[in-house]
Amino acid sequence: MVNKVPVLTLDGPSGVGKGTICLMVARELGWHILDSGSLYRLLALSAGSEADLNNVAQLADLARDMQIEYVTSGDALGIYLRGVNVSEAIRTEMTGVLASKVAAIPEVRQALLDKQKAFAQAPGLVADGRDMGTTVFPDAELKIFLTASAEERAKRRYKQLNDKGIDANLSQLTVELKERDERDSTRSASPLLAADDAIVIDTTSLDIEQVLNQVMQLVKQRFG
Numbered sequence: 287m288v289n290k291v292p293v294l295t296l297d298g299p300s301g302v303g304k305g306t307i308c309l310m311v312a313r314e315l316g317w318h319i320l321d322s323g324s325l326y327r328l329l330a331l332s333a334g335s336e337a338d339l340n341n342v343a344q345l346a347d348l349a350r351d352m353q354i355e356y357v358t359s360g361d362a363l364g365i366y367l368r369g370v371n372v373s374e375a376i377r378t379e380m381t382g383v384l385a386s387k388v389a390a391i392p393e394v395r396q397a398l399l400d401k402q403k404a405f406a407q408a409p410g411l412v413a414d415g416r417d418m419g420t421t422v423f424p425d426a427e428l429k430i431f432l433t434a435s436a437e438e439r440a441k442r443r444y445k446q447l448n449d450k451g452i453d454a455n456l457s458q459l460t461v462e463l464k465e466r467d468e469r470d471s472t473r474s475a476s477p478l479l480a481a482d483d484a485i486v487i488d489t490t491s492l493d494i495e496q497v498l499n500q501v502m503q504l505v506k507q508r509f510g
């Protein structure tokens with residue numbers, strides 16, 4: 287299927303800064319944004335910490351039936367589940383770990399596919415995730431894959447948490463990131479992988495402005 291709506295996919299591992307870059311690019315272009323990780327986080331939250339991850343059919347049903355709403359107000363994006371604002375609740379470490387587990391289930395990924403494709407609306411879409419370029423939008427006109435060393439990503443997360451006044455342990459964050467990378471990269475269903483036609487940007491020694499500049503340059507080349 288050819289995408290009528292222009293789509294930019296931005297994939298990469300946890301903590302690489304995709305979310306920030308996607309927001310900045312989407313704002314600059316006036317395009318829609320798909321934070322696909324939030325769908326896995328919403329499912330994890332819906333299922334709850336006691337989720338029976340073996341009950342695949344039930345999880346897939348839950349994934350299809352989730353009542354989700356994304357509401358933009360100013361610079362903030364409010365995420366609602368069954369009418370309840372869960373923007374903060376889905377960002378906890380516990381939900382992230384459970385999200386990465388539900389994301390490894392092929393039936394869940396399949397169930398969320400249509401929901402994700404539906405985000406491609408005019409005037410364009412910036413899609414943030416792990417498999418945007420490989421699976422969800424294989425025909426996207428521009429695919430970018432952001433990387434950075436696990437140590438650098440852990441440092442960025444550490445700083446982010448510190449800025450919010452949250453205590454964190456850098457070596458523990460590094461270990462957790464590596465564990466999540468391992469789980470996201472080695473699963474058989476849509477593993478974290480750059481699409482063959484993706485442009486890879488190693489951001490280890492770049493700051494956010496430098497990454498944004500490189501991405502915007504590619505966007506201008508591709509979309510004019």
Ligand code: DC
Nearest residue numbers: 322323324326385386389415416417
């Ligand atoms: O980007 P994030 O941390 O919000 O993603 C949460 C989890 O969901 C993460 O462990 C990887 C998974 N995920 C995925 O498998 N595919 C995507 N397209 C996006 C996220």
